[in-house]
Amino acid sequence: MASEAVPLTVHKSPLAVVYEWLGTADHKKIGLMYIVYALLFLVVMGIEACLIRIQLAHANATFLSPQVFNRLFTLHGTTGVFFVAMPILVGFGNYIVPLMIGARDMAYPRLNAFGFWMTAFGGLLLYGSFFAGASIAQAGAAPDFGWFAYAPLTSTAFSAGHTADYWNLSILLGGVGSIAAGINFVATVLTMRCPGMTLGKMPLMAWMNLVLGGLILVTISPLTAAQMMLMADRYLGAHFFDVQAGGSVVMWMHFFWIFGHPEVYVLIIPCFAFISEVVPVFSRKAIFGYPAMVAATVSIGFVSLGVWAHHMFTVGMPSYGNAFFVLTTMVVAVPTGIKIFNWLATLWGGKIRFATPMMFAVGFLFQFLIGGLTGITLATAPFDWQLGNSYFVVAHFHYVIVGGIMFSIFAAFYYWFPKMTGRMLNETLGKWHFWIFLIGFHLTFDTLHIPGLLGMPRRIYTYEAGRGWEIWNMISSVGVIFQGVAVLIFVYNMVASFIKGASAGNDPWDAWTLEWATTSPPPEYNFAVVPEVHSRRPLWDIKHPEDPDWKYE
Amino acid sequence: MSATTANISASEAPWQLPSRGKVGMICLIIAESAIFTIFIAAYVFYIGKSLSGPTPRAVLKVPVVGTICLLSSSLTMHWAIAALRKAKTGLFSLFWFVTLALGAIFIIGTAIEWRHMIYQDGFTIQTNLFGTTFYSLVGLHASHVIVGLIGLALVMILTLLGKVKPAHTERCEVFSLYWHFVDAVWVVVFTTVYILGR
Numbered sequence: 001m002a003s004e005a006v007p008l009t010v011h012k013s014p015l016a017v018v019y020e021w022l023g024t025a026d027h028k029k030i031g032l033m034y035i036v037y038a039l040l041f042l043v044v045m046g047i048e049a050c051l052i053r054i055q056l057a058h059a060n061a062t063f064l065s066p067q068v069f070n071r072l073f074t075l076h077g078t079t080g081v082f083f084v085a086m087p088i089l090v091g092f093g094n095y096i097v098p099l100m101i102g103a104r105d106m107a108y109p110r111l112n113a114f115g116f117w118m119t120a121f122g123g124l125l126l127y128g129s130f131f132a133g134a135s136i137a138q139a140g141a142a143p144d145f146g147w148f149a150y151a152p153l154t155s156t157a158f159s160a161g162h163t164a165d166y167w168n169l170s171i172l173l174g175g176v177g178s179i180a181a182g183i184n185f186v187a188t189v190l191t192m193r194c195p196g197m198t199l200g201k202m203p204l205m206a207w208m209n210l211v212l213g214g215l216i217l218v219t220i221s222p223l224t225a226a227q228m229m230l231m232a233d234r235y236l237g238a239h240f241f242d243v244q245a246g247g248s249v250v251m252w253m254h255f256f257w258i259f260g261h262p263e264v265y266v267l268i269i270p271c272f273a274f275i276s277e278v279v280p281v282f283s284r285k286a287i288f289g290y291p292a293m294v295a296a297t298v299s300i301g302f303v304s305l306g307v308w309a310h311h312m313f314t315v316g317m318p319s320y321g322n323a324f325f326v327l328t329t330m331v332v333a334v335p336t337g338i339k340i341f342n343w344l345a346t347l348w349g350g351k352i353r354f355a356t357p358m359m360f361a362v363g364f365l366f367q368f369l370i371g372g373l374t375g376i377t378l379a380t381a382p383f384d385w386q387l388g389n390s391y392f393v394v395a396h397f398h399y400v401i402v403g404g405i406m407f408s409i410f411a412a413f414y415y416w417f418p419k420m421t422g423r424m425l426n427e428t429l430g431k432w433h434f435w436i437f438l439i440g441f442h443l444t445f446d447t448l449h450i451p452g453l454l455g456m457p458r459r460i461y462t463y464e465a466g467r468g469w470e471i472w473n474m475i476s477s478v479g480v481i482f483q484g485v486a487v488l489i490f491v492y493n494m495v496a497s498f499i500k501g502a503s504a505g506n507d508p509w510d511a512w513t514l515e516w517a518t519t520s521p522p523p524e525y526n527f528a529v530v531p532e533v534h535s536r537r538p539l540w541d542i543k544h545p546e547d548p549d550w551k552y553e
Numbered sequence: 554m555s556a557t558t559a560n561i562s563a564s565e566a567p568w569q570l571p572s573r574g575k576v577g578m579i580c581l582i583i584a585e586s587a588i589f590t591i592f593i594a595a596y597v598f599y600i601g602k603s604l605s606g607p608t609p610r611a612v613l614k615v616p617v618v619g620t621i622c623l624l625s626s627s628l629t630m631h632w633a634i635a636a637l638r639k640a641k642t643g644l645f646s647l648f649w650f651v652t653l654a655l656g657a658i659f660i661i662g663t664a665i666e667w668r669h670m671i672y673q674d675g676f677t678i679q680t681n682l683f684g685t686t687f688y689s690l691v692g693l694h695a696s697h698v699i700v701g702l703i704g705l706a707l708v709m710i711l712t713l714l715g716k717v718k719p720a721h722t723e724r725c726e727v728f729s730l731y732w733h734f735v736d737a738v739w740v741v742v743f744t745t746v747y748i749l750g751r
Contacts, residue, residue, distance in 0.1 A: 107573050183580040190576050195568040217580055221587030228588075229595065232689055237679035240595060240689075246604040246682050255591055 025109035026524060027094045030116050032420065034091025037120055039491075041083045044127075046487060048076040050480055053444075057477035059465035069461035070144035075126070077147030078167065081263065082174045083123035085405060089270040090115075090181045092412055093209045095420065097185065099515035099522060100203045102194025102531040107187035108180075115180030122174035129166035143167040146459060148260065149230075151241035151252035156234050164234060168227050175220045175227075182220070185213030194514075196533040201553075203513045203536070204287060207294050208273035211301045215266050218305065223259035226252060250315055257308040265304040268368075268400070269297065271408035272339060275361050278411050279343050281511045282358035283350025286537060286549070289342040296335035296342075303332040313381045314388040322381045329379035333372060340369055355509075356430030360411035363438060367403030371396060374449070389459075392452025398445045410437075410490070417494065418508045422520040423501030429493040433486050440482025447472045447479070512537035574727035582734045585697070589738055592693055593745055596686040600750045606681030609751045612674050619662035620743055623698075626655035627736040630729050640719040646712045652732070653705040656698060663695050687746060694742050697735050704728055 012020070021029060052072050055064040064072070098106055106112050132141040143163050145153045154164040189210040193202065230252075232238035239245035241252050280287045287293060309317060309325040343365060352358065374396040378384050387393060410433070417425050451469040463469055507516040517539050518527055535541055535549035633648035667688075670676045678688040708725065711717050717725075 179584050186580050187577045191570045191573040217584040218587045221584045222591045225588045225591035238685040239682050246602045
């Protein structure tokens with residue numbers, strides 16, 4: 001068997017190794033580069049969050065100036081969406097999906113590399129803005145107008161210098177990288193499956209990356225278009241968002257949120273994929289309701305394109321406009337709820353094993369549900385008129401992003417780290433990581449709902465005393481310490497396990513999808529012989545030839 | 554590792570997957586269509602909203618010749634691919650050249666139209682909302698035509714060097730999808746700008 005053979009090792013000089021990684025088109029290496037890149041920016045983003053929370057822990061604090069505070073929250077949001085969440089999810093998809101469908105690489109390996117480097121340089125460009133020095137008009141260099149860069153704050157009149165250009169161009173680059181990844185995912189899942197793997201037999205992660213790819217294509221492009229318009233306004237004297245010429249600044253909001261809302265589904269759908277892989281394996285049961293899960297994901301993809309103006313309830317759209325978006329937003333909760341029920345039904349009656357990946361997955365289920373419910377609350381327009389632009393919104397989206405996305409990413413790390421490195425992550429450290437992060441997450445974000453309900457607005461660098469906000473902000477800031485410690489434990493776990501962790505073998509979790517049918521880490525060509533599958537759990541069929549799945553499907 | 558298949562009857566139909574090139578190109582077309590849709594939305598929203606400056610009726614001349622050329626170029630492109638599939642490389646070469654020429658006529662027509670509007674009428678992207686949306690929308694389309702022309706020219710050179718064979722039909726067909734897309738976008742842009750917006 002190939003896994004027993006001793007690989008032929010060639011000693012490579014450090015320079016050769018560097019060239020190998022810089023010039024690679026191998027999906028596994030590119031996936032790892034995406035993931036490591038995202039982790040570095042996660043640390044940066046976390047530091048920004050720490051600084052923000054230190055400033056907000058007390059009323060009338062002077063730790064940060066308002067200008068610096070504005071730059072920090074802008075970069076925190078922008079980095080988080082474009083240079084942490086997108087790359088890490090694309091990275092996991094890149095690494096795992098070809099293996100899962102029995103392919104040797106993505107459909108377009110060189111486009112894959114191109115997409116990575118575009119994203120990477122985009123992030124560097126954004127942070128280059130810190131070093132570019134303040135402009136004459138004292139506008140600073142790092143963007144400071146919020147991650148959604150509302151017009152006309154980004155026009156040359158109100159953002160002199162190159163602040164807005166750093167934001168614009170870095171995300172444009174990142175967007176091109178994302179579109180490349182989107183094209184690649186769709187093409188790979190549709191055209192590279194191994195024999196026997198019909199669309200109905202693919203792992204759910206392959207389905208979700210297919211929907212992800214398609215959604216990326218129609219989601220990022222509107223932002224690209226809007227950014228071209230912004231560039232035209234700033235440099236060609238165009239009037240897209242120029243009110244004095246009759247232009248409309250609400251149009252920027254429409255275009256941005258036509259991107260911005262489906263974007264959050266772009267972020268969550270791969271997380272659904274991770275959960276759909278982890279929960280069955282650690283419940284020792286096949287996923288409940290595979291067809292419903294596929295249908296739900298596809299419908300989420302479509303419906304998410306029609307809800308964008310729920311970010312604009314306070315702008316003053318006519319009542320029928322508001323009502324339409326209230327209804328569509330409520331509708332999109334239905335397929336999402338179906339998925340949650342299916343995960344619960346998978347757990348029901350299963351033999352649950354609470355290894356670290358499963359703990360994070362269960363955390364996801366609780367927290368994503370709660371985050372979704374506060375989202376539905378915000379979807380009712382009159383409620384949103386009170387809570388829009390308050391910390392309630394901040395608490396809601398951090399609940400789904402940290403409590404949902406981050407937890408599922410941790411689950412994915414603990415689940416697939418053995419496959420990627422050949423070593424198991426330490427379970428004890430994993431459990432410390434989980435519990436400390438859980439405490440920190442809830443301290444920080446549960447409490448933030450309350451200042452929101454009490455009227456604390458977003459994006460303010462400080463607040464006056466006596467509003468009843470201080471205690472909640474203090475507790476929230478304390479929670480950050482726990483999260484920071486937990487992430488440090490996680491990083492230490494990864495480094496220490498990489499060096500001297502227990503050997504993982506091909507299939508440490510007794511899982512059923514094809515990536516576990518090859519060595520850990522897989523050879524460059526993934527599979528010596530291209531597999532042929534007959535059911536949704538091909539590895540179960542191989543391990544249990546007397547009771548194969550294809551007899552029951 | 555491959556699954557043991559002794560007990561399982563192999564499916565009779567051969568394992569068929571969609572063409573990688575076509576799926577990839579269709580994905581690119583979807584993404585580009587989304588970008589165009591946003592520019593069309595901006596154009597339509599701003600119809601009649603300019604506060605000053607020339608109206609469409611005042612400066613626009615319907616580009617009939619250019620449009621006929623561009624739309625016919627889709628037909629000649631289709632004939633070129635059909636010829637290559639039947640291994641008629643000479644005919645392929647001819648039709649490909651005609652496609653390239655028709656596309657070039659379109660772009661030159663646009664350039665002349667723009668030169669007139671900018672230098673004679675003084676109508677630019679800065680003039681008013683109509684100028685902003687017109688130049689950006691038509692310009693975005695024109696840039697896509699230019700990319701297409703570059704691709705057409707590359708294949709033309711390779712054809713003249715005798716390097717294009719019937720085995721390359723699939724690849725040329727993938728490129729033709731892009732060219733048909735550029736054409737279809739022109740139909741939408743033309744209708745919006747010269748018919749709807751006037």
